[in-house]
Structure formats: C-alpha cells, structure tokens
Amino acid sequence: MAQRVVFLGAGDGGMMAANRLARMMRQELDRGELEILLVSDSDRHLYQPGLLYIALDQAQPDGFFRPQSGLVLPGVQLLVDPAVRVVPEQRLVECASGRRVEYDFLVLATGSHPDLDAIPGLREGAYSFYTLPEALRLRKALQEFRGGRVLMAIGVPHKCPVAPLEFMFILDDYLRRAGLREKSELVYTYPIARLHSLQAVAEWTEKVFAERKIRGETFFNVESVDPGAHKVLTLEGEEVEYDLLVAIPPHTGAQVVRDSGLGDAEGWLPTDPRTLRMKGQERIYVLGDATDLPISKAGSVAHYESEVVARNLVHELRGEPPTTLYDGKVFCFIEAGLEEATYVTFDYRNPPRPASPAAMIHWFKLAYNEMYWLSLRGLL
Ligand SMILES: Cc1cc2nc3c(=O)[nH]c(=O)nc-3n(C[C@H](O)[C@H](O)[C@H](O)COP(=O)(O)OP(=O)(O)OC[C@H]3O[C@@H](n4cnc5c(N)ncnc54)[C@H](O)[C@@H]3O)c2cc1C
Incomplete structure (x- = not known):
C-alpha cells in the first residue's frame, strides 16, 4: 500500500x-508507492513580502498572487479544504468539509498570523501592511497623508523582523519624493532595550536613523490605542500622539x-531545532513560522527548512533515521530605501553582520521577488 505524506x-x-x-x-510516486497531499485553505x-511594496504604492497586488494549482509539481495532490483539527493519535487531519485525511507522515506548515485584536484600539x-486589505488601506492613507507624525509600533513576535525597518526607510524616501518629508516626523519604536532583536541590526539601524533623522524609541510596548484622540498608551506609562499610526500586531500560531x-x-x-x-x-515535522524555534520567522527560514524536512522524509519513507540537520540559517534582504538595500545572513552559531547598502542588492531583491515562484517549485 502507498505511504501518504500530508503537508x-x-x-x-x-x-x-x-x-x-x-x-x-519521483520514482516512488510513479510506481504508486507514495502519495503527497497538500492541504490549503x-x-x-x-508572496507576502509583496505587501510592503503594495502598501508603499510601489507595486500592484496582481503580480504577487498565483493560483495554487499552477504551483504544485506533478505528483502533489492539492486539496483546497481548510483543516479544522489534527488528531496525532489517529494520524488524521479533519477538514472543514468533513473530509478526513489519514497520513503516515504529517508536515505542519501553518505559518504565523497577525492578531489585530491583541491590543485594545x-x-x-x-x-498595518501584513494582510492585503490592510496594505491597501495603508496605501490609501499614505496617498492622502499631508504631513505629520508617523508612529510605528511593533508587537512581538512577528514575521519578517526587518519588514518594519524596511517600511520606515522606504517611507522616508517616499515622503521626500512627495515633498512631505520636511513636514513629517518619523518615529520608530521597539519593545526591548534596542532598536531590533538582533544586536548587529540594531546598531546598524541606529546609525542609519541618525543620518535620516528618523527617531528611534526603545522599551515601547503598546497597551492600548485611543483612535479618537490619536494617542498610544504604553505599558511603560507613556502617552504618545500620532497623525498616522502604523502597527505590526503581535502574531500567534494558526x-x-x-x-x-x-x-x-x-x-x-x-x-527539534536540528x-x-x-x-x-x-x-510529524514542523517548518517555517509555525515552529517555536528562537529564530526569525522568515521566508528564507521556511525555504532552508523545507529542504531539511524533505530530505528527512525521504529517510523516513525508506525506513532510515532522519539524519539531515538544520543549522539555523537565515538570509534577509533589507530594503534601505527606494533605491538601495542591504542583507544579513546568520545561523545558530554565527551572528549577522549587515553589509553596506547598495543599489545592486536592491535590484537583486527585486529579482528575487520574481524568482520566488521558481523557488516554490524547489528549483532554487
Ligand atoms: C509584509 C511582509 C514582508 C515580508 N518580507 C519578507 C522578506 O523580505 N523575507 C523573508 O524571508 N520573509 C518575509 N516575510 C515573511 C514570510 O512571508 C513568512 O515568514 C513565510 O511566508 C513563512 O512561511 P510559512 O510556510 O511558515 O507560512 P506561510 O507562508 O504564512 O504559510 C502558511 C499557510 O498555512 C495556511 N493555513 C493556516 N491554517 C490553515 C488551515 N487550518 N488549513 C489549511 N491551511 C492553513 C495559511 O493560510 C498559509 O497559506 C514577510 C512577511 C510579510 C507579511
């Protein structure tokens, strides 16, 4: 009988x-010895990183969406039926339609999800810009913005730890081009004692913020928002006014x-981190944002982990121990404005060291935005 792997x-x-x-x-699939099912909601x-460009009016949504059916390789059966429950004792996934999907091996890749209701107001x-409706709403607000204080508030954990920084850097250029930068104050806040969870990125950010006159505030944890008064109240006891509040809500698992x-x-x-x-x-294997690993929730992590999980599944399906190990590798581009970018790469043992921003890295990021569709097919 065929073995079944459910993603x-x-x-x-x-x-x-x-x-x-x-x-x-491929051969096991062709011989009918293996079934691969991919359950989607x-x-x-x-392509979620596209939301940043949509919010800042640099791209239209269409290019960042593709039909799931066009992305699966032959041999992968796509099931569009949200899962409502996983029952490991019975090796079973129950779907919204009532369908019950049994598995020999299960991969949980259910991501992380911003919770806009986590903080009152x-x-x-x-x-925000972490979902399409939010990104479009922010884009409209920016199109109508005529200057004032833009306050960014960040809840943790959240996916793509550098996206809020990228937003600030691009916004800085965006407002300059619109002739509004002189009339605007940009304030970026972060919940802990430095401007980013990664020490090296925090130090680099401090330098760039000073050059660009972006104010950075630490120990800033939003307790509630008063939309009528345009005020944020923090756990630290501060009361801060804003004209435009951009927030990254804290995330939860699925x-x-x-x-x-x-x-x-x-x-x-x-x-297991390895x-x-x-x-x-x-x-059961877990990958991407859904894990409890103390590393970035980022697409690059899901990318590297997908290789480890696939290799370990090959071992398991052949009755061997899972010997492929993840080294904690992360790679993140950081858009440093509308015309240049930098990147960081690090793993469990080696800390990041941001490179100097360059136009070439920005163009490479834009190229990767297209190459993503190939990487989904396991080609990169
Ligand atoms: C604005 C923004 C910018 C970003 N920029 C970058 C970047 O530059 N670089 C980078 O590396 N990362 C970036 N990321 C993060 C990256 O998109 C995520 O880390 C990545 O998508 C995680 O992959 P994943 O497979 O774990 O989760 P996801 O890609 O989120 O996939 C999880 C899937 O599971 C589905 N699901 C959940 N529950 C169910 C259910 N019950 N039944 C069926 N399906 C279900 C979800 O709908 C979703 O489709 C960015 C994210 C955002 C929002």
Missing part, C-alpha cells in the same frame, strides 16, 4: 517542501494548531 499549509514552506519531496521521490498563493486606530491542543499557549509548535521533528511526535 498542512500551502504557503511558502509547505508548498516548497511538498514539491521538493515530489522531486526527490485558499486556491491562491500570496489597534484595529480601529492603526494601519487557529487549527490551538484547536487541536497542539503547541504552546500562543500556538507555536515544539520543534531535525525539525515535532517534539514528542515521531511522525
């Missing part, structure tokens, strides 16, 4: 890992994870 979540990591496994086990795939008082009683209180799944097996579960 839950057809975002960056799930799609990539399912396609990689199909590439690695949508028939469209969004945030949904009404703030703009609802299905919490509804299944898996994961911690916020829905992050306990994951093999990426779910702790306490022999037949």
Whole structure:
C-alpha cells in the first residue's frame, strides 16, 4: 500500500517542501508507492513580502498572487479544504468539509498570523501592511497623508523582523519624493532595550536613523490605542500622539494548531531545532513560522527548512533515521530605501553582520521577488 505524506499549509514552506519531496521521490510516486497531499485553505498563493511594496504604492497586488494549482509539481495532490483539527493519535487531519485525511507522515506548515485584536484600539486606530486589505488601506492613507507624525509600533513576535525597518526607510524616501518629508516626523519604536532583536541590526539601524533623522524609541510596548484622540498608551506609562499610526500586531500560531491542543499557549509548535521533528511526535515535522524555534520567522527560514524536512522524509519513507540537520540559517534582504538595500545572513552559531547598502542588492531583491515562484517549485 502507498505511504501518504500530508503537508498542512500551502504557503511558502509547505508548498516548497511538498514539491521538493515530489522531486526527490519521483520514482516512488510513479510506481504508486507514495502519495503527497497538500492541504490549503485558499486556491491562491500570496508572496507576502509583496505587501510592503503594495502598501508603499510601489507595486500592484496582481503580480504577487498565483493560483495554487499552477504551483504544485506533478505528483502533489492539492486539496483546497481548510483543516479544522489534527488528531496525532489517529494520524488524521479533519477538514472543514468533513473530509478526513489519514497520513503516515504529517508536515505542519501553518505559518504565523497577525492578531489585530491583541491590543485594545489597534484595529480601529492603526494601519498595518501584513494582510492585503490592510496594505491597501495603508496605501490609501499614505496617498492622502499631508504631513505629520508617523508612529510605528511593533508587537512581538512577528514575521519578517526587518519588514518594519524596511517600511520606515522606504517611507522616508517616499515622503521626500512627495515633498512631505520636511513636514513629517518619523518615529520608530521597539519593545526591548534596542532598536531590533538582533544586536548587529540594531546598531546598524541606529546609525542609519541618525543620518535620516528618523527617531528611534526603545522599551515601547503598546497597551492600548485611543483612535479618537490619536494617542498610544504604553505599558511603560507613556502617552504618545500620532497623525498616522502604523502597527505590526503581535502574531500567534494558526487557529487549527490551538484547536487541536497542539503547541504552546500562543500556538507555536515544539520543534527539534536540528531535525525539525515535532517534539514528542515521531511522525510529524514542523517548518517555517509555525515552529517555536528562537529564530526569525522568515521566508528564507521556511525555504532552508523545507529542504531539511524533505530530505528527512525521504529517510523516513525508506525506513532510515532522519539524519539531515538544520543549522539555523537565515538570509534577509533589507530594503534601505527606494533605491538601495542591504542583507544579513546568520545561523545558530554565527551572528549577522549587515553589509553596506547598495543599489545592486536592491535590484537583486527585486529579482528575487520574481524568482520566488521558481523557488516554490524547489528549483532554487
Ligand atoms: C509584509 C511582509 C514582508 C515580508 N518580507 C519578507 C522578506 O523580505 N523575507 C523573508 O524571508 N520573509 C518575509 N516575510 C515573511 C514570510 O512571508 C513568512 O515568514 C513565510 O511566508 C513563512 O512561511 P510559512 O510556510 O511558515 O507560512 P506561510 O507562508 O504564512 O504559510 C502558511 C499557510 O498555512 C495556511 N493555513 C493556516 N491554517 C490553515 C488551515 N487550518 N488549513 C489549511 N491551511 C492553513 C495559511 O493560510 C498559509 O497559506 C514577510 C512577511 C510579510 C507579511
């Protein structure tokens, strides 16, 4: 009888890992010895980093969406039917339609999700760019903006730890081009003692903020937002006025994870940092934002992890121990404005060192935005 691997979540990591496994086990698929099922809650795939460009009026949404059916490789069966529960004891995933999908191995790649309701007043008082409706709403607000204080408030954890910085740098250029920079004050806040969770990025940011006259404030944790008075109240006791509030809401794991009683209180799944097996579960792997690993929640992480998970599944399906190990590698471009970018790369053992921003790196980032669709097919 064929063995079945089910991937839950057809975002960056799930799609990539399912396609990689199909590439690695082509013969088994052709002989009918293996089935690969990819369970998705949508028939469209969004390239999420595109939301930054949409919010800042640098791109239209269409180019960042593709039909899921056009992204799966032959041998990967796409099931558009949101999962409502995972039952590891029965090796079963239950879907919204009532369908019950059994598995030999399961990969949880259900991502992370911004929670606009985590802070009172945030949904009404703030703009965000982490979903398409929010990005479009922010774009409109920026088109109508005539100057004033832009306050950025950041909740943790959140995916793409550099996206709020990229937003500030691009916004700085955007307002200059619009002739509004002199009439605007840019204030970036961060919840801990420095401007970014990564020490090296925080130091680099401080330098660039000084050059660009962007104010950085630390120990800034939003307790509530008063949309009527245009004020943010912080846990530290501050009361700060704004004209435009841009917020990155704190994220949680997927609802299905919490509804299944898996994961911690916020829905992050306990994951072995090396093999990426779910702790306490022999037949479940976890990848991407859904893990509880103390590393960036980023597409590049999902990318590198998808390779580890696919290789370990090949071992498992052949009755071998999972010997491929993840080294914690992360690679992040950082847009440093409208015309240049830098990048950081690091892993469990080596800290990041931001390179000097350059136009070439910005162009490479724009090229990667197109290459993403190839990487989903396991080609990069
Ligand atoms: C504005 C923005 C900018 C970003 N920029 C970058 C960047 O420059 N570089 C970078 O590396 N990363 C960036 N990221 C982060 C990156 O997009 C994520 O880290 C990456 O998508 C994580 O991959 P994932 O597979 O873990 O989760 P996702 O890609 O989010 O996929 C998870 C999927 O699971 C689905 N799912 C959830 N629950 C269910 C269910 N019950 N049933 C079925 N499906 C379900 C979700 O709908 C989703 O499609 C950015 C993100 C944002 C929002």
